[in-house]
Amino acid sequence: MKNLIISATILLLLSCQAKNDLKDEKTSYLDLRETGVKSAGIKMIPVHNGAYKVWTKRIGNNPRMKVLLLHGGPAATHEYFESFESFFPQEGIEFYYYDQLGSYYSDQPTDSSLWTTARFVEEVEEVRKALQLDNSNFYLLGNSWGGILAMEYALKYQQNLKGLIICNMMASCPDYGKYADEVLAKQFEPSVLQEIRAIEAKKDFSNPRYMELLMPNFYEKHLCRFPASEMPDPVNRTFKHLNPTIYTLMQGPSEFGISGRLEKWDIKARLPEITVPTLTVGATHDTMDPKHMEWMSTQVKKGHFLLCPEGSHMSMWDDQQHFFPGVVKFIKAVDNNSF
Incomplete structure (x- = not known):
């Protein structure tokens, strides 16, 4: 009888400890470490040498896994990434929404000289510094135009990255146009x-x-x-808040092909320069050629390909059952050095 009481007491203590550990983990994830006036993780970050500000919002708290989301367009918004809230928090992954300059929640200057890939790359670097992301924890995920921006960032600043995720974007706009035609x-x-x-x-x-x-x-x-x-x-x-001036200037009038400033963008030959762990995500019904996306994963030094068989250009919505498990698996594999 005495042994039963002791065993029951031990089990109760272990159960309480497990619950406390879970509570501490949850509290830690939800704690944004904000001081002063609480702002729900929202931070306006100065860019372009302080001339403008861009909108960011942090969700979660994990010192090892921090994902910065680069939206498409150009000049769409972070809003279509909101599906991530149904998946990343339960995996303990910290992530950041970010409206690029010219997008709805950020400053919207009218100087057309600002809308170049090179300037956007420097903007991402300014945002990274302000958010204190580094190669011990920084994952960059770009979708569509955000994929172009992510690749260009990696080619210049990959020493700051832990992992790269290129979603639904080919490494060549001429090839994208050809696939559309x-x-x-x-x-x-x-x-x-x-x-x-x-x-x-x-x-x-x-x-x-x-x-x-x-x-x-x-x-x-x-x-x-x-x-x-x-x-x-x-x-x-996102459609409602799209900045049509910037979108048309860089992409063209629609997603059906490309005719703007990005029309001749092509970095296929430079893919081998990307040496950080890289996931390319393609979809069977995408505006982009999924076979090209798979090929890209073989050109970078440490690549892996994820196919979303039911998905299109926004697989985070129409093929969540493949998109999110695949992306989460990649992030965690890189985090625990099993990639």
Whole structure:
């Protein structure tokens, strides 16, 4: 009887200790280490030598795994990344939303000379320094245009990175345009494609008919695979808050191909220079060629490829069952040196 009492007491103490450890871990993750006025992890960071400010928001607290999210567009917003809140916190991964300069929650200057890849790279570096991220904990995740920015950042500043995640972006905009013309365009009904091309030939992009055609025939099939009436709210808010001036200048009038300042961007030959652990994420229904994304993973020094078979350009929404487990697995593998 005495031994039973002792055993029960030990089990009770161990159970209490486990609960306390779990509570401490949860409290630690939720503690943003804020001093003064609490701001829910939001920080406005000076960039471009202090001329402007960009918006960031921190969620979680993990000294070893910190992910900075680079949104697409250019000049979209962090909002379509809000699905990460349903996955990263339970894995204990700290992450940062960040609206790049010109985007909705950050300053929006009108100087067109600011909208270059090189300047955006320096902006990311300023943000990294302000958030005190370093190669012991810093993972950079870029989607679409954010993938371009992530690759360019790695080529200049990879000594600051622990891991790189390139989502739904090829290493060549000419190849992206070719894929749109030679693969995706052929999936349109001929009459629909003819009307789209006629509008493009006239550069009549303000014509509402242009998006009326692209939304059901392209965006709902290759950008985010939901009917327009069921599009996730964060995605709708991103579309609503997109800065069309910067987007058109750099990308062109739509996601169907590319014709802006990024039209000739190509770093395929430089991929072997990227030596940090790298995950490339492609999707079967993407605007980008998933085979190209897989090839990219073989060109970097330490690459791995994740395919989202049900996903499109926003696989964090339409193929969450593959996207998030794959991304989390990569981050944790790099963290514990098992990658």
